[in-house]
Amino acid sequence: MDIKDLTIDKVQKGLIEKEFSCLELTESFLEKAKNENEKLNIYITITDKEALEQAKIIDDKISAKEKIGVLDGVPCAIKDLINTKGVLSTSASKMLSNFVPPYDATVVKKLRESGMVMIGKTNLDEFACGSSTEYSYFGPTKNPYNSDYTAGGSSGGSAAAVAAGTCLYSLGTDTGGSIREPASFCGVAGLKVTYGRVSRSGISALSSSLDTVGPFAKNVRDIAHVMNVIAGRDVNDSTTPDVSVPNYVANLNKDIKNLKIGLPKEYFDEGIDAEVKKSVEAAIKKLEGQGAHIEIVSLPMTKYAIAAYYIIMPAELSANLARYDSIRFGLKPENAGESLEDYYFNARGEGFGDEIKRRIMIGTYVLSAGYYDAYYKKAQKVRTKIIEEFNDVFKKVDVLIGPTVPGPAFKLGEKLNDPLQMYLVDSLTVPMNIAGVPALNVPCGMTSGGLPIGMQIIGPHFSEDKLLNIGNIYEQL
Amino acid sequence: MLSEDDVKHVAKLARLRLSSDEIKKFSGQLSEILKYIEQLDEVNTQGLEETSQVTGLENITQADEVFKKCDGNSLLLCSSLPKERKQILVKSVIKTE
Numbered sequence: 001m002d003i004k005d006l007t008i009d010k011v012q013k014g015l016i017e018k019e020f021s022c023l024e025l026t027e028s029f030l031e032k033a034k035n036e037n038e039k040l041n042i043y044i045t046i047t048d049k050e051a052l053e054q055a056k057i058i059d060d061k062i063s064a065k066e067k068i069g070v071l072d073g074v075p076c077a078i079k080d081l082i083n084t085k086g087v088l089s090t091s092a093s094k095m096l097s098n099f100v101p102p103y104d105a106t107v108v109k110k111l112r113e114s115g116m117v118m119i120g121k122t123n124l125d126e127f128a129c130g131s132s133t134e135y136s137y138f139g140p141t142k143n144p145y146n147s148d149y150t151a152g153g154s155s156g157g158s159a160a161a162v163a164a165g166t167c168l169y170s171l172g173t174d175t176g177g178s179i180r181e182p183a184s185f186c187g188v189a190g191l192k193v194t195y196g197r198v199s200r201s202g203i204s205a206l207s208s209s210l211d212t213v214g215p216f217a218k219n220v221r222d223i224a225h226v227m228n229v230i231a232g233r234d235v236n237d238s239t240t241p242d243v244s245v246p247n248y249v250a251n252l253n254k255d256i257k258n259l260k261i262g263l264p265k266e267y268f269d270e271g272i273d274a275e276v277k278k279s280v281e282a283a284i285k286k287l288e289g290q291g292a293h294i295e296i297v298s299l300p301m302t303k304y305a306i307a308a309y310y311i312i313m314p315a316e317l318s319a320n321l322a323r324y325d326s327i328r329f330g331l332k333p334e335n336a337g338e339s340l341e342d343y344y345f346n347a348r349g350e351g352f353g354d355e356i357k358r359r360i361m362i363g364t365y366v367l368s369a370g371y372y373d374a375y376y377k378k379a380q381k382v383r384t385k386i387i388e389e390f391n392d393v394f395k396k397v398d399v400l401i402g403p404t405v406p407g408p409a410f411k412l413g414e415k416l417n418d419p420l421q422m423y424l425v426d427s428l429t430v431p432m433n434i435a436g437v438p439a440l441n442v443p444c445g446m447t448s449g450g451l452p453i454g455m456q457i458i459g460p461h462f463s464e465d466k467l468l469n470i471g472n473i474y475e476q477l
Numbered sequence: 478m479l480s481e482d483d484v485k486h487v488a489k490l491a492r493l494r495l496s497s498d499e500i501k502k503f504s505g506q507l508s509e510i511l512k513y514i515e516q517l518d519e520v521n522t523q524g525l526e527e528t529s530q531v532t533g534l535e536n537i538t539q540a541d542e543v544f545k546k547c548d549g550n551s552l553l554l555c556s557s558l559p560k561e562r563k564q565i566l567v568k569s570v571i572k573t574e
Contacts, residue, residue, distance in 0.1 A: 102551035195531050202546075209529055235544075238537040239530075307514045318491060325492075327567055329555035340568045341492075349494025354502075357493055361484065361507060364491040375514070380527030382520050387528060419506050420513055436531030461532060 003028045004165055008222045011074050022073040026055035026117050029075040033119050033166035040142045042160045044080045045088050046120040054117045070225055072115030077161040077170040080121040081128055083202040084108050091204045092136040093126045095330050095351030105202025106234045107213055114229045119167045122157030126353045128173055128206055130154050131425040134416055135355045145451055149409040152182030159186040162216045169217040169226050175210045176309055177429025183216055183441040184454030185409035190216045191223050194461045195436030196241050199234030207316040210433045220471035224248035243462055251465040252472045257291035260397040266302040267402030267428055279445030279453040280403045286477045297393050301386045305431040311366050311379035318363025383434050390435045400458040404441045408451040440467040479507045
């Protein structure tokens with residue numbers, strides 16, 4: 001069996017027609033995962049035992065001639081800040097390096113009920129703070145296309161897991177680009193959903209007004225399959241609205257004649273790598289050939305998005321991460337100290353890495369007395385302005401397309417000691433989190449150096465079906 | 478600009494034990510980040526409301542029913558600290574002489 005060319009549809013067909021058993025399939029993917037993991041450091045935990053047990057359940061189902069669902073037996077990987085019952089879930093932090101959650105995140109529960117075979121838990125920047133997976137307590141994930149380069153972040157492990165062929169889909173989180181940027185760097189499809197479209201219950205919270213959960217896959221159709229399972233209202237996450245969930249797969253392959261595509265001129269500015277710009281423009285030409293209309297638009301607030309983000313995000317993160325005190329869960333500090341207060345200080349000083357400490361301190365600073373209005377309130381007003389700009393532009397065009405990241409993957413270590421340069425990598429992904437709108441990364445070419453290039457298709461709230469349709473059409477061209 | 482004393486103060490508010498090397502390093506890095514975010518001063522936000530929720534939801538309520546994700550014992554197992562009578566034993570809050 002060649003697992004390289006498999007897709008979710010092909011797995012279902014193969015299992016039903018008995019081309020292979022789920023056990024054979026799972027063993028092949030586990031072997032691939034172990035080999036690639038040695039080279040690329042994709043997984044924090046590989047869950048062989050659970051995967052093989054689950055595969056057997058699927059095989060029994062098939063033997064008993066029970067009907068199997070589209071995700072039954074499909075190998076997947078889950079970002080390690082998403083709780084998996086009974087399986088280590090570290091958030092790539094020393095703080096949670098011994099944490100075995102007693103319950104599943106809602107998305108994991110839904111995928112288990114749909115028969116997923118979990119290959120393992122993937123690496124990330126500690127608490128999903130970073131753009132290269134280099135801030136992981138467990139070391140960086142390397143890019144499957146060239147191991148001298150980063151896989152992007154923070155969901156670098158989940159992107160690399162799919163790109164390296166160790167699973168067919170994976171879950172990541174996107175607070176400021178953490179799905180789209182690694183998807184772009186690793187040449188896979190990745191969807192940042194509308195704020196609230198997918199439940200976040202059971203996932204380490206960073207920035208409550210920005211965090212989203214979404215899938216990675218080799219192609220857009222597979223993303224649509226996963227979305228059909230994970231999207232929707234969850235009573236355990238009150239930010240998931242009661243908005244009906246379309247059948248994302250059935251919505252694919254609609255023609256795009258007269259679709260109005262806006263190109264924000266700020267996304268094609270001088271800061272954009274020439275090869276990236278050329279590839280994205282060529283992709284847009286192809287869509288134009290399908291009858292779409294192209295219009296140049298302007299989002300002048302784009303340049304302020306990172307500044308607003310690095311107030312809102314750390315402010316909310318500093319509040320969310322206040323819960324990590326190593327009492328109810330979390331690693332006990334080596335030096336427990338004399339008093340409870342000492343214990344808190346030492347647990348947090350020992351348990352968090354540099355980037356988390358930086359963000360907690362920025363957040364604490366901008367929320368402190370006397371600074372709240374100047375920073376946080378100001379940023380929330382700028383946020384309103386960014387949202388108004390998106391609302392206005394979506395009155396004129398159906399979707400926006402632009403590069404996902406200004407450049408291709410950067411080298412390991414290149415930005416490690418310059419936090420601000422690391423932040424600026426996300427200049428084109430952060431605006432969508434601030435506005436809560438969905439965006440889909442679709443691979444659209446390679447650099448002369450052999451690194452993937454990605455474009456993002458951006459739409460108004462709850463337009464995932466439209467974005468997936470366009471992405472899927474592009475992939476067939 | 479965040480001086481080393483400012484960093485010490487903020488770290489205290491955030492309950493973070495920092496080494497002297499960290500304080501020095503963070504003072505420079507955080508100053509640079511704060512300088513960058515201060516460019517928001519250029520944006521005219523007069524008359525604008527703040528946004529904290531983007532999809533327009535407010536006051537989500539539900540019936541006050543117990544739905545358990547896991548039991549107390551499995552939660553207690555998550556703690557690395559000693560337990561006594563189904564409670565976690567922590568260091569004293571008030572230092573005794």
